[in-house]
Amino acid sequence: MAARQLSSLFLLLLASSLALAEIKIGVIASSTGPTAVVGIPQKNTVALLPSEIGGQKVSYIVLDDASDPTNAVTNVKKLIDEHKVDALIGPTTTPAALAMLDFVAESKLPLLTTVGTSAIIQPMDDRKRWVFKTTQNDDLIAEALLENMSAAGVKSVGFVGFNDPYGENWYKVFAPLAAKAGLRLVASERYNRTDQSVTGQVLKLISARPDAVLIAATGSPAVLPQAGLQEKGYKGRIYQTHGVATNDFIRIGGKAVEGTLMAGGPMLVAADLAAGNPIKPVAQGYILAYEAKYGPGATSTFGANTFDAGLLLQKAIPLALKTARPGTPEFRSALRDALEMTRDVVGAQGIFNISAENHNGMDRRARVMMVVKAGKWVLLND
Numbered sequence: 001m002a003a004r005q006l007s008s009l010f011l012l013l014l015a016s017s018l019a020l021a022e023i024k025i026g027v028i029a030s031s032t033g034p035t036a037v038v039g040i041p042q043k044n045t046v047a048l049l050p051s052e053i054g055g056q057k058v059s060y061i062v063l064d065d066a067s068d069p070t071n072a073v074t075n076v077k078k079l080i081d082e083h084k085v086d087a088l089i090g091p092t093t094t095p096a097a098l099a100m101l102d103f104v105a106e107s108k109l110p111l112l113t114t115v116g117t118s119a120i121i122q123p124m125d126d127r128k129r130w131v132f133k134t135t136q137n138d139d140l141i142a143e144a145l146l147e148n149m150s151a152a153g154v155k156s157v158g159f160v161g162f163n164d165p166y167g168e169n170w171y172k173v174f175a176p177l178a179a180k181a182g183l184r185l186v187a188s189e190r191y192n193r194t195d196q197s198v199t200g201q202v203l204k205l206i207s208a209r210p211d212a213v214l215i216a217a218t219g220s221p222a223v224l225p226q227a228g229l230q231e232k233g234y235k236g237r238i239y240q241t242h243g244v245a246t247n248d249f250i251r252i253g254g255k256a257v258e259g260t261l262m263a264g265g266p267m268l269v270a271a272d273l274a275a276g277n278p279i280k281p282v283a284q285g286y287i288l289a290y291e292a293k294y295g296p297g298a299t300s301t302f303g304a305n306t307f308d309a310g311l312l313l314q315k316a317i318p319l320a321l322k323t324a325r326p327g328t329p330e331f332r333s334a335l336r337d338a339l340e341m342t343r344d345v346v347g348a349q350g351i352f353n354i355s356a357e358n359h360n361g362m363d364r365r366a367r368v369m370m371v372v373k374a375g376k377w378v379l380l381n382d
Contacts, residue, residue, distance in 0.1 A: 003046055021326040023058045023317065025049075028100075029375060030092035033067025034193045035219045038247040039092040041290075041303030043115060043382035046089075048289050049310040054318035056326060065091055067093060067193070069149035070211050072096035072101065081109045086326050087335060089309045090114055092302070093218070097131075105130050112337045114302065116141075116218070116243055117169040121359040129189040132339050134308040134362045136265060136350065138173040141242050144263035144367050145174075145214065146181045148380070154237065156184045156211045158205040160198070160225050161216030163190035170216035172239060186210050193221045202228035203359075212236050218243030220252050227256040242367075246300030250372055260372040261380070265349035267304040269370050272379035279365065282311075283348040301349060308347035312354075315345050 022298035027046050030039030046060050065071040069163050070321025072091045079085045080103065087110045091097055095115040101120070104111045105127035113120055118137040121128050149157065157178055167190055178185050187208035189201035202225060205213055213236060215225050222244045229238060238260055240249075250257055266273055270283035286307050288300045318357035324330035341362065342354040350366025369380040 021056055023056050024083055025060050026083060026085035026088045027060055027062040028065055028072055028075050028090035030067040031064045034221055035067040035092050037219045037246060038302045039297060041300040042092060042306045044294055045303040045306040050314060052313050054321045057304055065096055069099040070094040071304045073099050076100045076103050080109060089306055095164050101127055109332055109337060112312060117166055119169045124357060130336060131359060134305045136242060136362050137360050138170055140367055141263045142174045142177050145239050146177055148369050149183060149212055150181055153369055156186045156210045158187040158208055158210035158213040159185060160189040160201055160205060163192050167216045198225045198228050202232055206232055206234055210236060212239060214239045215378060216241050223253040223257060230256045244366055247297055250375055251281055257372050261367060262372040263367050263369050265301040265366060266368050267348045268301050268377050269368060269379040278346050282346050286348040304348040308349050311345055311347050312339060312342055315342060
């Protein structure tokens with residue numbers, strides 16, 4: 001009898017302890033610096049994430065890395081050592097994500113990253129098994145771009161991208177896919193995110209006479225080569241990656257980016273999606289919530305990637321709570337395992353089916369072709 005009472009008391013105390021536990025989520029976003037147009041909507045979206053999941057209070061600690069990978073590393077150390085977070089969302093840039101990777105793996109901390117490059121999760125190894133990705137992989141986007149190029153009769157392509165892991169990974173992905181599609185890559189140029197001029201690169205691209213140019217960049221720096229091409233009279237088709245999937249790209253670029261072709265997440269053209277598309281109501285729900293707080297036209301797919309990270313956590317956290325208490329290594333491990341079992345979670349950017357081999361889990365439903373027309377993104381096909 002006494003043993004049964006002690007057992008009951010233990011379970012009561014355990015339940016009470018769990019009820020008082022707080023789940024802490026760290027968020028790193030570039031809300032200042034060259035990539036701020038990407039990072040600000042990511043930071044803003046945190047206010048729309050749930051404050052309670054599975055009956056547990058959730059708090060979010062948001063830090064700005066100022067678009068600097070060194071700051072991102074400092075921030076991740078602070079979130080791990082001082083705040084004892086249970087999971088991370090972010091950062092904004094690929095260089096920052098790669099710089100953080102060792103610290104995340106060493107701490108065995110689940111990271112839901114919002115960067116574009118697939119190099120952060122592929123090839124899978126002991127470090128990358130702690131990383132999950134809510135942005136479409138580069139190859140998924142590249143395939144859609146190449147399908148559009150081929151259909152338009154493009155035979156030759158010029159490439160210009162960031163001189164960092166984002167641009168390099170895009171080249172590594174795009175070049176063999178272009179060759180397989182029968183397109184000739186006639187020029188390949190690089191520039192830095194902080195460059196004020198790319199005239200030399202633009203002149204080399206134009207001299208190669210490509211039918212189309214692909215720009216592999218993100219945020220406001222992605223406008224620079226496109227504006228240069230327009231200024232020098234280039235008449236071919238200009239493609240961008242999903243690194244410019246934001247209305248701010250159009251606001252900053254103005255007439256210079258009219259006609260831009262891009263493959264990106266469906267959220268940006270949610271109103272144009274077919275009525276039966278399961279992503280449409282989720283995307284429109286996110287847009288309504290974001291614009292109610294921050295004003296009309298303020299949304300971007302980068303914020304939606306943070307929103308989708310929140311949806312994945314909403315699915316995984318209740319499962320992890322069955323195993324361990326927040327704030328413990330056991331909980332972080334259980335959360336990682338639960339994220340890896342995600343099936344058919346409909347987000348604002350796609351539908352996630354994550355596995356041990358694929359920590360992104362998005363398919364063709366997570367991309368659409370769109371074009372800048374009359375100062376807005378318009379669906380090209382569904």
